[in-house]
Amino acid sequence: MRRKFHGLKRLKIRQxxxxxxxxxxxxxxxxxxxxxxxxxxxxxxxxxTRAYHGEQIRxxxxxxxxxxxxxxxxPMDHRYLAHFDGSEQAxxxxxxLDVDHSASGDTARKVQKTPYMTMxxxxxxxxxxxxxxxxxxxxxxxxxxxxxxxxxVRVNGKKMIYPGYMLNPGDMFQVEPERVLxxxxxxxxxxxxxxxxxxxxxxxxxxxxxSNEKSTDEDLDMSALxxxxxxxxxxxxxxxxxxxxxxxxxxATISSVDQLTLTAxxxxxxxxxxxxxxxxxxxxxxxPAFAVPALEAELSNFTALINPSTTSxxxxxxxxxxAKDTTAPxxxxxxxxxxxxxxxxxxxxxxxxxxxxxxxxxxPRYLEVNQNICAAVYLRHPVARPGLAEVPTPFHQESxxxxxxxxxxxxx
Amino acid sequence: MPPRINPTWIRSSPLAKRSSQCLSNARPFSGSPHHCxxxxxxxxxxxxxxxxxxxxxxxxxxxxxxxxxxxxxxWRSLENAPSRSLGEEASDPSEESNLDSEGNPRQSKAAPExxxxxxxxxxxxxxxxQPVLSEELREEIYDRVISGGKSVKIxxxxxxxxxxxVGAVVRLKAIEKDWVKKNKPLAKPxxxxxxxxxxxxxLMTFPLRPKMHEPINDLPVHPATTQQIFEPTSESxxxxxxxxxxxxxxxxxxxxxxxxxxxxxxxxxxxxLGIPQEERIERQRERAKRESEKREAKDRRRKxxxxxxxxxxxxxxxxxxxxxxxxxFREISVQDAGKDGRAPGGVGWRYGIPHEDRKKGQVKIPTRx
Numbered sequence: 001m002r003r004k005f006h007g008l009k010r011l012k013i014r015q016x017x018x019x020x021x022x023x024x025x026x027x028x029x030x031x032x033x034x035x036x037x038x039x040x041x042x043x044x045x046x047x048x049t050r051a052y053h054g055e056q057i058r059x060x061x062x063x064x065x066x067x068x069x070x071x072x073x074x075p076m077d078h079r080y081l082a083h084f085d086g087s088e089q090a091x092x093x094x095x096x097l098d099v100d101h102s103a104s105g106d107t108a109r110k111v112q113k114t115p116y117m118t119m120x121x122x123x124x125x126x127x128x129x130x131x132x133x134x135x136x137x138x139x140x141x142x143x144x145x146x147x148x149x150x151x152x153v154r155v156n157g158k159k160m161i162y163p164g165y166m167l168n169p170g171d172m173f174q175v176e177p178e179r180v181l182x183x184x185x186x187x188x189x190x191x192x193x194x195x196x197x198x199x200x201x202x203x204x205x206x207x208x209x210x211s212n213e214k215s216t217d218e219d220l221d222m223s224a225l226x227x228x229x230x231x232x233x234x235x236x237x238x239x240x241x242x243x244x245x246x247x248x249x250x251x252a253t254i255s256s257v258d259q260l261t262l263t264a265x266x267x268x269x270x271x272x273x274x275x276x277x278x279x280x281x282x283x284x285x286x287x288p289a290f291a292v293p294a295l296e297a298e299l300s301n302f303t304a305l306i307n308p309s310t311t312s313x314x315x316x317x318x319x320x321x322x323a324k325d326t327t328a329p330x331x332x333x334x335x336x337x338x339x340x341x342x343x344x345x346x347x348x349x350x351x352x353x354x355x356x357x358x359x360x361x362x363x364p365r366y367l368e369v370n371q372n373i374c375a376a377v378y379l380r381h382p383v384a385r386p387g388l389a390e391v392p393t394p395f396h397q398e399s400x401x402x403x404x405x406x407x408x409x410x411x412x
Numbered sequence: 413m414p415p416r417i418n419p420t421w422i423r424s425s426p427l428a429k430r431s432s433q434c435l436s437n438a439r440p441f442s443g444s445p446h447h448c449x450x451x452x453x454x455x456x457x458x459x460x461x462x463x464x465x466x467x468x469x470x471x472x473x474x475x476x477x478x479x480x481x482x483x484x485x486x487w488r489s490l491e492n493a494p495s496r497s498l499g500e501e502a503s504d505p506s507e508e509s510n511l512d513s514e515g516n517p518r519q520s521k522a523a524p525e526x527x528x529x530x531x532x533x534x535x536x537x538x539x540x541x542q543p544v545l546s547e548e549l550r551e552e553i554y555d556r557v558i559s560g561g562k563s564v565k566i567x568x569x570x571x572x573x574x575x576x577x578v579g580a581v582v583r584l585k586a587i588e589k590d591w592v593k594k595n596k597p598l599a600k601p602x603x604x605x606x607x608x609x610x611x612x613x614x615l616m617t618f619p620l621r622p623k624m625h626e627p628i629n630d631l632p633v634h635p636a637t638t639q640q641i642f643e644p645t646s647e648s649x650x651x652x653x654x655x656x657x658x659x660x661x662x663x664x665x666x667x668x669x670x671x672x673x674x675x676x677x678x679x680x681x682x683x684x685l686g687i688p689q690e691e692r693i694e695r696q697r698e699r700a701k702r703e704s705e706k707r708e709a710k711d712r713r714r715k716x717x718x719x720x721x722x723x724x725x726x727x728x729x730x731x732x733x734x735x736x737x738x739x740x741f742r743e744i745s746v747q748d749a750g751k752d753g754r755a756p757g758g759v760g761w762r763y764g765i766p767h768e769d770r771k772k773g774q775v776k777i778p779t780r781x
Contacts, residue, residue, distance in 0.1 A: 008449070008452060019459060019463070020455065022463065022466060023455045023459065023463065028534075028535055030535060069635060072632075073630040073633060074631045075627035075629060075630050075631070076629045076631045077629070078671075078680055081667065081668055081671075082677045082680035082684060083680075085650075085652040086651075086654075087651055090651045118538050118539065155781045160778075162778070165777055166779065168780055169576070170576070172580075177597070177599040180602060181599060184602060338601060339600070350601070355468070357469070357609070358466060358468070358474070358609045361610055362541035362542075362610065363541075364542075365626065368576075368577050368581060370550070370587075370588060371602055372588050372591075372598040372603045373598060373599070374602075377580035379574070379576040383630075385630070388538060388540065389539060392533075392539055395533075395535065396535050396536060
């Protein structure tokens with residue numbers, strides 16, 4: 001029975017982006033092959049490599065998948081093929097003639113060894129759940145498996161609920177982008193969780209949601225109106241008097257905020273904003289010079305503090321205005337639109353990659369991934385080529401050789 | 413009222429000090445000992461020290477384990493400053509870690525990574541994180557194939573990208589465009605973050621030559637060629653690749669025909685013969701045309717055969733020349749089901765033969781979609 005998935009005592013490397021896994025990976029050493037019997041070596045090699053490669057699969061299933069033939073390719077140079085017909089390789093063999101391509105214009109071709117042995121677990125990479133993990137759509141192979149089982153994955157446009165589906169070359173698989181963002185994004189912070197809970201409490205039952213959405217849209221419009229309204233009703237030329245315009249804006253913001261939804265920090269900011277607005281209002285005629293920019297700063301600070309998303313009571317026009325006032329370039333606004341703050345999401349917003357993701361971020365060559373739509377194509381089966389093997393393998397080649405020997409006997 | 417414990421006493425006690433090393437969010441007023449093992453302590457020490465580099469992505473570059481030494485110092489930054497003396501190096505790590513935690517100052521310090529920095533698994537040198545296509549390059553591929561009307565083969569040879577990949581990029585890009593048209597939200601922040609973490613092949617605009625993404629003429633190793641064979645021939649004979657393939661297996665095609673881009677060999681041969689460029693281009697065009705004609709003829713023939721085996725019957729309607737319904741009949745042979753009635757070519761359910769799908773050990777996972 002498996003005790004711990006990410007243990008520190010028994011060093012097991014897993015297909016996951018966990019920090020325990022990263023630490024284990026950092027202290028992983030080569031397997032001891034000096035002081036142990038061959039059987040012990042093979043046993044350890046099999047155990048450690050299987051803990052990484054498809055630990056969710058039963059051993060018998062893997063034994064059925066195992067194939068002793070390991071796929072490889074040799075990159076050919078079309079210039080070489082055009083220059084020579086291959087007969088030069090047999091020329092004078094055994095008579096003292098050595099083949100030297102560097103003399104005949106061809107660059108010296110130093111042939112690297114093909115790491116065949118790290119291709120032992122290549123059939124595992126065909127599995128749908130593993131491919132989803134490799135395409136960086138899930139933070140672990142287990143999570144990828146869950147996505148498949150829960151019906152968030154499509155293969156060639158059709159829902160596929162079998163994580164053991166063996167991808168064929170040319171198959172396209174898609175994962176729901178929301179799930180991918182959840183899996184790869186940083187979790188919510190404490191305050192984000194709390195504000196999300198408060199919002200969930202406030203939202204009415206599901207039957208009213210559609211009508212409510214409409215009403216929130218209307219609310220937005222209304223608040224946008226109320227924004228401009230006080231300016232119109234106040235002293236005739238609003239643009240000429242910055243103090244009144246600012247006060248009107250502050251009033252609009254204050255009136256649109258529902259105090260019950262605010263967190264403690266937001267409430268503090270709200271109170272201080274109200275207070276300074278009152279003070280400024282009382283001394284409109286002879287306000288000190290610093291009072292106006294101070295209130296301006298406070299207002300922008302407050303709007304930044306509360307959510308500028310659609311469901312929040314803050315009118316969006318105010319947001320964009322303050323954003324323009326402070327940073328000006330439209331690029332930041334566009335970025336904010338692409339990556340909005342939305343407490344209804346199950347991940348922290350604005351989205352950022354989760355901690356400890358970058359050391360695990362690589363996409364093997366047998367996949368072509370489009371991150372924008374969270375879809376990937378399984379181009380071909382993984383292959384080994386001189387100097388490189390395409391199956392992502394954390395252990396030393398020696399371990400894989402030993403594991404290969406183990407399954408050579410026990411596989412079919 | 414029971415006596416209250418002042419939290420400041422506990423914070424100052426040696427017990428609490430030990431526990432806070434591994435559990436940062438432990439309750440400050442809890443007096444019970446935490447079971448923090450040596451292993452856990454050393455893990456958290458590592459995560460606070462050298463492991464801190466991996467918490468956030470390295471801005472504008474990859475961030476793999478092999479890019480750092482055991483002290484958490486970036487190899488690339490070390491190489492960048494060869495003038496450092498040994499003494500200075502010894503004093504460096506603290507300074508370096510300070511910079512690392514801030515994130516931004518590291519960016520200026522890093523040199524472009526080499527192959528050794530791209531190993532996500534430090535003890536396996538046989539696996540490196542290979543570059544992926546950049547966003548611009550994908551757009552360019554789509555433009556060349558869809559707007560430019562170029563064939564996948566030509567685009568593949570021009571940009572040094574595998575033909576399968578070119579096809580996949582176009583397919584995925586088409587879906588992306590469709591989503592944009594339908595106003596379906598794209599996972600932009602995710603895409604941006606991931607592509608920044610990965611090594612990418614950039615798009616080179618005209619004066620620069622395109623950077624080859626991957627070898628395009630991969631020869632799959634055929635099982636027949638993996639064994640050594642003894643083939644006696646006369647010394648005077650010119651033993652070419654074609655002969656070699658025949659020696660391995662009479663059915664095996666020579667290398668020149670098994671690679672994905674045999675037309676590149678033809679082009680190179682003509683160049684060696686000294687044929688002027690215009691003529692070479694003309695010849696290549698001719699060859700491509702002939703090939704496409706051949707393919708089309710083959711397609712046509714296949715369709716004709718299919719049509720010949722298909723019998724269409726239109727429903728008779730009172731008015732108009734065509735019926736509303738069309739039935740299609742295809743000849744089926746009873747013998748296709750085989751002796752036991754279970755051959756895959758057999759059609760329909762056969763009387764007396766029960767389904768096997770409820771039997772033990774029957775795998776119902778589809779093999780293709």
